Amino acid sequence: MKITVIGYWGGYPGPDGATSAYLLEEEDVKVLLDCGSGAVSKLQKYIETADLDALILTHYHHDHVADVGVLQYSRVVDMNLERSTRPLKIYGHTGDPEGFQRLGKEPYAIAEAYDPAGVLTIGPFTFTFQETSHPAVCYAIKVESSVSGKSFVYTGDTTYNKKLVPLMKGSELLIAEASFYDGQEAEKYGHMTSSEAARLAAAGEVEKLLLSHLPHFGEHKDLVTEAEKHFSGEVALAYEGLENEIK
Numbered sequence: 666m667k668i669t670v671i672g673y674w675g676g677y678p679g680p681d682g683a684t685s686a687y688l689l690e691e692e693d694v695k696v697l698l699d700c701g702s703g704a705v706s707k708l709q710k711y712i713e714t715a716d717l718d719a720l721i722l723t724h725y726h727h728d729h730v731a732d733v734g735v736l737q738y739s740r741v742v743d744m745n746l747e748r749s750t751r752p753l754k755i756y757g758h759t760g761d762p763e764g765f766q767r768l769g770k771e772p773y774a775i776a777e778a779y780d781p782a783g784v785l786t787i788g789p790f791t792f793t794f795q796e797t798s799h800p801a802v803c804y805a806i807k808v809e810s811s812v813s814g815k816s817f818v819y820t821g822d823t824t825y826n827k828k829l830v831p832l833m834k835g836s837e838l839l840i841a842e843a844s845f846y847d848g849q850e851a852e853k854y855g856h857m858t859s860s861e862a863a864r865l866a867a868a869g870e871v872e873k874l875l876l877s878h879l880p881h882f883g884e885h886k887d888l889v890t891e892a893e894k895h896f897s898g899e900v901a902l903a904y905e906g907l908e909n910e911i912k
């Protein structure tokens with residue numbers, strides 16, 4: 666499966682950027698994980714909006730759902746112009762009923778609740794979930810491909826939380842939020858530092874760590890240096906258009 670970073674900023678998009686959004690592709694199936702501010706604009710550099718099969722959301726903070734409304738409108742236009750014949754499926758949790766209730770725009774976008782204790786299957790992808798520790802109800806997501814049998818985990822937003830470790834077992838890659846630099850008070854804000862992201866990757870025994878949900882201060886390359894002190898695998902920094910192939 667191919668994972669493309671569409672947006673990597675935390676909080677709000679930097680100039681000409683986007684907040685959290687990651688495109689998954691395997692065979693002809695295309696799924697977006699989170700749909701932050703700027704995501705719909707950036708997504709069109711990689712695929713046609715009409716070709717998107719589904720969106721799955723970790724939680725309903727603005728930097729993860731800001732573009733859900735305009736993504737719904739893209740499907741209104743795509744269906745009316747007959748570029749697409751099927752509604753977009755938008756999956757979210759019901760832990761915040763008001764947040765969930767905003768996801769649908771029938772008959773163009775259908776809101777579907779995922780069961781965090783269950784398994785969600787979309788084409789070759791299976792998704793499993795683990796609640797994180799964050800001011801809003803949020804789920805980390807493990808994505809496995811039935812084509813390759815390989816998987817990765819996306820933390821969503823979280824403080825350092827060992828409950829995420831079992832989810833990571835056997836995965837190649839961890840896409841972890843690194844909202845703060847080593848030594849800063851990330852936990853107070855419901856987030857992780859670079860070194861906490863790295864400790865999580867080490868505990869989960871993944872091969873590669875991709876730092877994302879990046880801060881609007883400091884030098885991002887320092888996040889990598891800090892993470893490398895706690896994780897012996899490969900550490901990379903997210904940027905728009907970065908592709909990870911997991912085969």
Ligand SMILES: [Zn+2]
Nearest residue numbers: 726799801822
């Ligand atoms: Zn959040």
Ligand SMILES: [Zn+2]
Nearest residue numbers: 676726728822
């Ligand atoms: Zn966030």
